[in-house]
Amino acid sequence: MQAQSKFNKYFVDSTDHAIDVSGFLNEGFGFLPVPILITEPAVGYGGGLVGVFFHGQQKKRVVVDSTSHLENSKNLPPVLTAVAGAMTENGTWLAMLAHQGSYLNDRLRYTGAVGYVSPNLTFYGGSGLEAGKYEFNMKGFLTFHELLFRPVAKVPLFTGLNYVYFNNEVTFDTKIPEIGSLENDNKLGGMNVVAMWDSRNNTFTPTKGIMSATEFGVFDKALGGDNNYWNFNHRTYFYQPIIKEKLFSGYRLNYAAKWGDSVPFYELPFISLRGIQALRYQDHHALTLETEWRWQFVKRWSVVGFAGAGFTAPKIDEFDVSKGNYAVGGGFRYFIAKQYGLHAGIDVARGPEVWAWYLTVGSNWFR
Template sequence: MSRTLSVLFILVCYVIQGQSQQVDQDSIKNLRLNILPVVFYTPETGLGYGALGLSTFRLKGEELSTRPSSVQLGITFTSKKQFLMFMPYEFYLDEEKWRFKGELGYYKYFYNFYGVGMDSREEDKELYTADFPRFRLAAYREIFQDFSIGLGYEFDGYHVLEPEPDGLLDTSLDIIGKEGGTISNIGFLALYDTRDNIFHPTKGWYVEGAFYHSARWLGSNYSYQKIELDTRYYQQIKGNVILATNLFLGTRSNGTPFQDLNYLGTKRTRGFDNRRYLDKNEVSLATELRFPLYKRLKGAVFGATGTVIPSLDQTFKASYKGAVGGGLRYIVNKKEGTRLRVDYGISGDGGQFYFTINEAF
């Protein structure tokens, strides 16, 4: 278990699964709701408690053969007066010709900071607290089968940011964003998506490219650009055994605030402490084998490798870090395939537990 969770880890959940029903026929149909209470403890947060919820539905006029829209909601409080509220969403309209996805959130929480680069040291770890709202929106229009283009917007209001006094973040002169500020970016998007299911793909491709530019005319305190390429492939190799692969490339320009740098420790590289390694550029590769166990219970084993680097020309001579792990999934909605996910990933830096909804990628 990681140092962060070395004292005690408690995770208790159960599912309240709503029955399929038609609600407000003028707007929403086939609404299904799942609620998951959560309790946990870490030294940094103290006792934490809250709930995760997932609803799936189809909007007016959408056929049952189309992909379902979904809204997730997580609310967590801790005994140390921390608070998280996040609501990812995805909507499909006009027979999937329009797709909207994003997130609404508010975070008052602690985050780790080790410094920048793959040579950052474990002993330099410190915590900083941040209090900020978040808004994400990406709107896509299909221009031919399976291929869409769109616009995106990102907002984070880091106006309350408290580093440890005289710590690495507080005393570093070259860390952009340590004083707090507004991230306000507008982007151009392209998406190729042939997955057979958005919650548990068994075959197909998902390739998303994004270019974002910080928009001072929208209130950004920073001036930078970023490009991301997220490529996923799914293949059913035998029976219900699925091989999923995710290659991610991300690059940021000079002027990027440290809160928006690329980092290892995401769902792609499970096993690292969150934001353990961060820099302007990321190259990571993850693969996962998913297989049935018993009725609604599924299993998975995964591995990943990745690096963060100051410039892309160092890609092939950079130091790469690896992680492996496994986990369980429990299907809470057999019709749509939504599921609970519990994973444990191990790297050279220790291990991490993950408890959330749906697959990592």
């Protein structure tokens, strides 16, 4: 009876008696072990484990002016720490420690990670190489840190900096016995100025609001790298409910560009869509458009449908809308943590070349 009582306290919502992990996450006394199921076509099937620690209960933000139309979200983004390890069938593996937090009544946000990664990927040509499949491994120590500050308490505008460093060893498999493998050490060090507007009502599975962020910066030898080039990235996610508590829509725009004389091939922007392998379509400029609709048809269960298009070009004025790459798909969601607005489920997608499926926890548009 005691065990049953604890299970109900941590894993059952008392309002509808459905499975819900909000109670466990709110306790803040240990890590929640979450299995990782990797289905990314670029690295093959795999798995791992992530331990997520939620630092205390979900909290409300103290609103200065409740009449302001800008005060959309009153939930503070959760403070969490995660330890992860994973491996896939093609030999890709990673080990990572990450932290994300909102502090001082959401005036300050920090995201950071340190880890060691070793992905086995395929480069499909471009940037001076003929089209083809070039298999390679990149491995090394990786760290990322971003600090954002909200200047005006009642306006959801954040500004700040982020920094990334990757001590990377790249190895190409030539598939020619006489040559063997080609190896090259290449360090990356870059810093970006960031401006972000975030009026989403939830950071996990938003249903209303806008998240729009722009990054502009430089990768330079003075920042610890071996290459000098410029970086620009803009992403906008817009969420709009269509039928209250039933039908929700989302829209995504992502534009990325890197330019200079020494942009590493693996740093070239690429189309990022469910149903398209990572790094499959790359160039110095990449534009991605996507929409997703979710229908919560019964209690905690939802079905989703999504469609997207991506375009790449060597220069910004050379985009050709007639040569896009498209992907469509659908899936389902279960409302697994009501107090955090967290949905989880499975998606199946079809791109120009392959079928793929994904385990989705929260929003697929995570950054």
